Amino acid sequence: xxxxxxxxxxxKLKTMTLREREAALLxxxxxxxxxxxxxxxxxxxxxxxxxxKSMVKDEDDAEDIVQDAFISGYRSIHxxxxxxxxxTWLYRIVVNRAKDLLTKKKKNPEKPITEQEQxxxxxxxxxxxxxxxxxxxxxxxxxxxxxxxxxxxxxxxRYFEEMSYxxxxxxxxxxxxxxxxxxxxxxxLLKQMILNxxxxxYNLGTK
Amino acid sequence: xxxxxxxxxGLSNLFKWLKFNLNEVEEDPDxxxxxxxxxxxxxxxxxxxxxxxRISFDFDSRLxxxxxxxxxxxxxxxxxxxxxxxxxxxxxxxAFSSISLLVAFFYINLSEPSQNxxxxxxxxxxxxxxxxxxxxxxxxxxEIRNSDDIQSLxxxxxxxxxxxxxxxxxxxxxxxxxxxxx
Numbered sequence: 001x002x003x004x005x006x007x008x009x010x011x012k013l014k015t016m017t018l019r020e021r022e023a024a025l026l027x028x029x030x031x032x033x034x035x036x037x038x039x040x041x042x043x044x045x046x047x048x049x050x051x052x053k054s055m056v057k058d059e060d061d062a063e064d065i066v067q068d069a070f071i072s073g074y075r076s077i078h079x080x081x082x083x084x085x086x087x088t089w090l091y092r093i094v095v096n097r098a099k100d101l102l103t104k105k106k107k108n109p110e111k112p113i114t115e116q117e118q119x120x121x122x123x124x125x126x127x128x129x130x131x132x133x134x135x136x137x138x139x140x141x142x143x144x145x146x147x148x149x150x151x152x153x154x155x156x157x158r159y160f161e162e163m164s165y166x167x168x169x170x171x172x173x174x175x176x177x178x179x180x181x182x183x184x185x186x187x188x189l190l191k192q193m194i195l196n197x198x199x200x201x202y203n204l205g206t207k
Numbered sequence: 208x209x210x211x212x213x214x215x216x217g218l219s220n221l222f223k224w225l226k227f228n229l230n231e232v233e234e235d236p237d238x239x240x241x242x243x244x245x246x247x248x249x250x251x252x253x254x255x256x257x258x259x260x261r262i263s264f265d266f267d268s269r270l271x272x273x274x275x276x277x278x279x280x281x282x283x284x285x286x287x288x289x290x291x292x293x294x295x296x297x298x299x300x301x302a303f304s305s306i307s308l309l310v311a312f313f314y315i316n317l318s319e320p321s322q323n324x325x326x327x328x329x330x331x332x333x334x335x336x337x338x339x340x341x342x343x344x345x346x347x348x349x350e351i352r353n354s355d356d357i358q359s360l361x362x363x364x365x366x367x368x369x370x371x372x373x374x375x376x377x378x379x380x381x382x383x384x385x386x387x388x389x
Contacts, residue, residue: 034271034274034275035271037274038267038270038271038274042267045262045266046257046260046262047257049260049262050256050257050259050260053260059260059261063262063263063266067266067269067270067273070270071270071273071274071277072373072374072377073373074274074277075277075373075377076368076373076376076377076380079364079365079368079376079380080368081369084369089371091371092370092371093371093373095371096371096372096373133251133252133255134247134248134251136244136247136248137247137248137251137252140244140245140248141248141252155245159245159246159248159249160249160252160253170369173340173370174339187238187241187242187245188220190241190245191237191238191241194241195237
């Protein structure tokens with residue numbers, strides 16, 4: 001039976017950069033160390049479940065998606081190229097799986113939820129979250145939500161997921177130039193919305 | 208008057224975009240304030256979102272149990288692989304993908320021949336990157352259909368892996384393993 005003993009993580013691994021650590025673990029995984037794979041993916045569990053949940057709107061489904069994505073990732077790990085980060089790679093698998101599930105659910109709805117009910121649930125959850133956020137964050141998130149999907153996406157990947165331009169380009173399947181111009185446009189739109197708003201200056205902290 | 212205003216606004220945005228892409232350091236204070244706000248906001252939002260996630264206590268043990276069934280490089284290759292090849296499911300799915308892509312490709316090109324960068328079909332706006340991806344996938348599938356070349360199949364497997372479509376990549380991998388074992 002496999003087990004993960006985090007305290008056994010060699011000191012050398014702890015002092016490595018993230019990429020070096022990934023490379024070292026990948027080497028172990030390719031030689032058959034399954035616990036090393038779990039060690040590799042564990043830091044990403046919560047963030048990936050959050051992403052899946054934001055798409056499928058169900059925490060249990062989200063957890064299953066991430067579990068499946070990890071298994072599927074392990075199957076293809078021998079082909080993983082270290083030029084893209086593990087997180088970016090798993091993120092793409094999770095997004096694809098979530099899309100597949102949404103398509104399946106559309107075709108075979110188990111418990112049909114009306115649009116009104118869904119909107120009510122979304123609004124309640126969004127309200128509860130806002131209570132926990134600072135006034136500035138809550139204000140800015142409202143503005144981001146007004147942007148078109150392509151601009152929201154780049155903002156989320158850049159600032160929430162903290163991905164590089166290259167990683168965003170990989171996730172979106174476009175070139176870095178496109179990422180930069182979308183991000184630029186997204187920020188210009190945000191700035192205009194905020195500056196047109198009386199509260200803008202205060203909320204941006206430029207008073 | 209309105210038109211001139213739009214042109215000036217457009218030029219000003221173009222100038223800012225060029226500055227941004229050429230990494231010029233001179234930054235608008237509003238841009239800097241927005242950048243800082245976005246970083247603070249998303250860090251705050253991430254904290255709230257992640258704190259809400261509850262993972263099942265047996266998540267890791269379920270994962271390990273599932274991994275135990277898998278051997279890297281020899282993934283359940285015997286029965287599953289044989290059934291895939293015998294049933295011709297793989298070939299049919301390739302044929303289906305290629306037909307779908309062919310239809311999509313021609314539909315996109317015929318619907319708006321004058322625009323190379325942004326395709327419009329009725330009210331649907333197609334992202335040029337999506338068109339590029341579909342063309343790439345279609346090209347790889349066409350190569351396989353035109354020549355029984357293993358390299359083309361490997362290229363398609365790579366394509367699916369890099370795009371996170373692991374199910375198809377795994378199916379192709381099974382086929383390649385069988386071909387090489389013959």
